[in-house]
Amino acid sequence: MKLLNLILPFFLFLFPSYFLAQDESKVTLDRMFNSSDFRQEYLGPIQWIENGEAYIKKEPSKLLEKEKDLVRYSSNSEKKEIWISAPSLIPKGQSSPINVEQFSLTPDQKKVILFTNSKRVWRSNTKGDFWVFDLKTKELRRLGASFPSSSLMFAKFSPDNSYVAYIHEFNLYKENLDSGEVTQLTFDGSRDIINGTFDWVYEEEFGCRDGFRWSPDGAHIALWQLDASAIGTFMMINNTDSIYPETIPVQYPKVGQDPSACKVGVIHTASKKLHWIEMEGDSKQHYIPRMQWINPQTLLIQRINRKQNHLKIWSYNVEKKDLQLVYSEQEKTWVDISYPDITANGWGMNDLTIMENGSSFLRLSETDGWRHVYKINLNDGKKKCLTPGEYDVASIYGHDDKNLFFSASPETSTQRYLYMTDLDGKGTATRVTPKTFPGINKYNFSPNGKYAIHNHSNATTPSTQTLIKASNHKSISSLVKNEKYKNTIAKIDMPSVEFFTVTTEEGIEVDGRMLKPKNFDPTKKYPVLFNVYGEPWGAVAIDSWGSMFNTLLTQQGYIVIAMDNRGTPCLKGSEWRKSIYRKIGIINARDQALAAKEILKRPYLDDERVAVWGWSGGGSMTLNLLFQYPEIYHTGMSVAPVANQLLYDNAYQERYMGLPSENMEDFVNGSPISHAKNLKGNLLLIHGTGDDNVHYQNAEVLINELIKHNKIFSMMAYPNRSHGIYEGKGTSLHLYSTLLNYLNTHCPVENTGSTKP
Numbered sequence: 001m002k003l004l005n006l007i008l009p010f011f012l013f014l015f016p017s018y019f020l021a022q023d024e025s026k027v028t029l030d031r032m033f034n035s036s037d038f039r040q041e042y043l044g045p046i047q048w049i050e051n052g053e054a055y056i057k058k059e060p061s062k063l064l065e066k067e068k069d070l071v072r073y074s075s076n077s078e079k080k081e082i083w084i085s086a087p088s089l090i091p092k093g094q095s096s097p098i099n100v101e102q103f104s105l106t107p108d109q110k111k112v113i114l115f116t117n118s119k120r121v122w123r124s125n126t127k128g129d130f131w132v133f134d135l136k137t138k139e140l141r142r143l144g145a146s147f148p149s150s151s152l153m154f155a156k157f158s159p160d161n162s163y164v165a166y167i168h169e170f171n172l173y174k175e176n177l178d179s180g181e182v183t184q185l186t187f188d189g190s191r192d193i194i195n196g197t198f199d200w201v202y203e204e205e206f207g208c209r210d211g212f213r214w215s216p217d218g219a220h221i222a223l224w225q226l227d228a229s230a231i232g233t234f235m236m237i238n239n240t241d242s243i244y245p246e247t248i249p250v251q252y253p254k255v256g257q258d259p260s261a262c263k264v265g266v267i268h269t270a271s272k273k274l275h276w277i278e279m280e281g282d283s284k285q286h287y288i289p290r291m292q293w294i295n296p297q298t299l300l301i302q303r304i305n306r307k308q309n310h311l312k313i314w315s316y317n318v319e320k321k322d323l324q325l326v327y328s329e330q331e332k333t334w335v336d337i338s339y340p341d342i343t344a345n346g347w348g349m350n351d352l353t354i355m356e357n358g359s360s361f362l363r364l365s366e367t368d369g370w371r372h373v374y375k376i377n378l379n380d381g382k383k384k385c386l387t388p389g390e391y392d393v394a395s396i397y398g399h400d401d402k403n404l405f406f407s408a409s410p411e412t413s414t415q416r417y418l419y420m421t422d423l424d425g426k427g428t429a430t431r432v433t434p435k436t437f438p439g440i441n442k443y444n445f446s447p448n449g450k451y452a453i454h455n456h457s458n459a460t461t462p463s464t465q466t467l468i469k470a471s472n473h474k475s476i477s478s479l480v481k482n483e484k485y486k487n488t489i490a491k492i493d494m495p496s497v498e499f500f501t502v503t504t505e506e507g508i509e510v511d512g513r514m515l516k517p518k519n520f521d522p523t524k525k526y527p528v529l530f531n532v533y534g535e536p537w538g539a540v541a542i543d544s545w546g547s548m549f550n551t552l553l554t555q556q557g558y559i560v561i562a563m564d565n566r567g568t569p570c571l572k573g574s575e576w577r578k579s580i581y582r583k584i585g586i587i588n589a590r591d592q593a594l595a596a597k598e599i600l601k602r603p604y605l606d607d608e609r610v611a612v613w614g615w616s617g618g619g620s621m622t623l624n625l626l627f628q629y630p631e632i633y634h635t636g637m638s639v640a641p642v643a644n645q646l647l648y649d650n651a652y653q654e655r656y657m658g659l660p661s662e663n664m665e666d667f668v669n670g671s672p673i674s675h676a677k678n679l680k681g682n683l684l685l686i687h688g689t690g691d692d693n694v695h696y697q698n699a700e701v702l703i704n705e706l707i708k709h710n711k712i713f714s715m716m717a718y719p720n721r722s723h724g725i726y727e728g729k730g731t732s733l734h735l736y737s738t739l740l741n742y743l744n745t746h747c748p749v750e751n752t753g754s755t756k757p
Contacts, residue, residue, distance in 0.1 A: 052446025061086035130155035192229035205651035206289040217296040333581040392571035400449030495554035504594035527609035535617035557749035565591030585670025613637035623672035630680040643702035683713040688721030
């Protein structure tokens with residue numbers, strides 16, 4: 001007993017959390033990153049089969065511990081059965097099953113391609129191994145067995161189930177499923193000549209990955225080819241994994257530099273003859289972000305000019321080799337290919353919805369000042385609006401035989417709901433989402449439009465997922481309840497949430513979301529942290545479940561505010577979203593600053609203790625606010641910012657800013673580096689040296705500019721971390737500890753006097 005009394009204080013000092021009961025009402029960084037306390041339950045990937053009458057998901061195996069079965073669920077009844085058991089997926093000579101990451105079925109649904117052992121290519125894991133599993137014989141065999149492991153991409157069955165085509169080392173191959181014979185179909189693939197997949201900027205800015213398509217009859221394969229030989233190589237440097245630095249080359253087209261030349265070809269699969277489609281204009285001054293078959297003879301090709309303000313959709317008859325323009329859309333600003341929205345169906349290559357037996361297609365367009373769904377006739381290009389009215393459509397979900405389903409929120413841009421209207425454009429859109437689900441509602445529709453997975457959350461309610469009948473929103477089955485997470489949250493001192501609008505002195509009405517401490521006292525003065533983004537690819541003042549980091553901040557005594565300026569993808573009309581054209585860094589920063597000026601008039605917000613932080617575009621916004629409006633913002637934490645717009649990629653920056661050869665002054669005026677000399681407050685700059693998106697180069701040129709003007713600041717570089725700064729043990733905890741420590745130091749909760757510089 002005496003020994004215990006001697007050593008207990010020692011262990012209490014070393015391991016206090018082991019002996020002391022944790023306060024379950026408080027959020028800490030340790031709980032956030034070193035425990036499972038705030039780990040939500042997710043449905044995980046599901047795949048619709050049988051046109052949506054059933055779906056497949058992974059579940060723990062009943063036969064093999066720690067492994068997963070593929071389980072089939074009936075969409076209508078939720079009856080379940082083992083579709084492919086884990087033991088069936090053990091290759092010969094091995095002891096454990098392959099880990100299925102994705103899969104696809106043959107058209108006759110008798111065989112399955114299983115994707116596993118994947119490796120990252122740019123942002124996505126698109127390279128790996130593919131196995132074919134016969135659902136009847138239970139035979140399992142690997143495709144491309146003669147190729148190195150994890151080296152194939154985008155394996156797809158032919159429509160007649162006899163072949164699989166895939167990409168290996170930038171060339172296209174087909175493999176006979178019966179004989180295993182492999183036939184090479186392209187021969188010039190290299191790091192510069194990219195067949196059947198895409199370069200960095202196509203993936204990042206257009207969501208393009210899989211670059212070939214079987215025709216519906218299997219007679220042809222259409223594919224993209226990019227010539228990246230003229231693209232500049234950006235060298236990233238790894239200084240830490242060997243005694244001599246390793247260079248990592250990335251073909252990356254900067255602003256003002258030509259993009260990869262792009263063309264589309266068609267291969268006759270029997271003769272292996274390849275024909276390239278001739279299109280008007282310079283291939284280096286256009287992008288081809290989308291292509292799809294609409295029948296065995298006809299391709300639909302979307303091509304947009306380099307400034308991305310003139311979209312042309314072409315049909316191409318592969319038998320007649322005839323190219324016809326079917327639709328053209330032009331704006332003074334830009335034309336969207338993918339519409340950024342919180343309810344958009346993923347970050348990828350969504351084809352146009354083909355209607356009326358291939359005689360028309362659906363497209364979102366903003367030509368009348370609002371974003372609406374149009375049905376466009378393939379023969380004459382005439383279009384008909386299916387969603388008329390003074391409101392925006394956020395995204396298209398799908399359709400059944402009679403109705404079109406889409407996301408919208410006519411009353412408030414901070415929320416999203418499911419709407420439906422008839423396919424003739426004669427009816428009135430009606431809301432399908434019940435009033436019992438206020439907030440953000442997202443849907444994953446079945447191919448036949450009869451069922452959907454409904455994902456709901458709002459600012460005070462964590463995410464839940466439910467299988468529903470689409471037409472009446474009737475619940476079939478609760479898939480994710482998140483009960484454990486909700487029980488944890490119920491014990492937390494959660495902030496109160498206020499949604500507000502504020503009108504700036506220039507008459508701009510800005511939406512905002514404010515988080516206040518649970519024990520908020522309106523007679524006190526609170527330090528303020530603005531969490532910003534502010535560019536066309538994201539909104540922050542939305543009614544969805546938020547970050548536990550923000551909860552931690554409110555528990556410490558901060559008020560956290562997020563606001564959406566003009567140029568963000570709010571559902572407020574085309575003029576709102578596109579007024580930022582050629583004005584990134586100017587109009588968005590001004591809206592943020594003037595909105596902050598108004599909201600800071602509230603007596604409980606301390607305008608002497610004001611901080612701002614953001615990541616990526618939000619990092620750029622943080623810099624611009626700190627540099628251009630030092631009288632408002634006193635402390636800034638900028639993560640992975642674009643410091644000079646000329647250092648970012650051409651497809652994104654030129655879409656929203658034009659070409660530097662025509663308006664260089666706009667790029668200069670909107671870049672934070674141009675205003676760095678005005679720094680008066682406290683700046684923390686954070687960047688990953690392995691960032692292939694916003695290069696670490698941005699940090700270094702900004703550092704040089706700050707040095708030039710003798711501006712004192714703080715800096716944290718994360719070696720070899722990418723844009724998300726998450727790789728490596730302890731990285732996320734360290735990053736948020738750095739942010740929190742800097743905020744506590746330079747914008748303290750306790751008011752000991754003004755921290756305003």
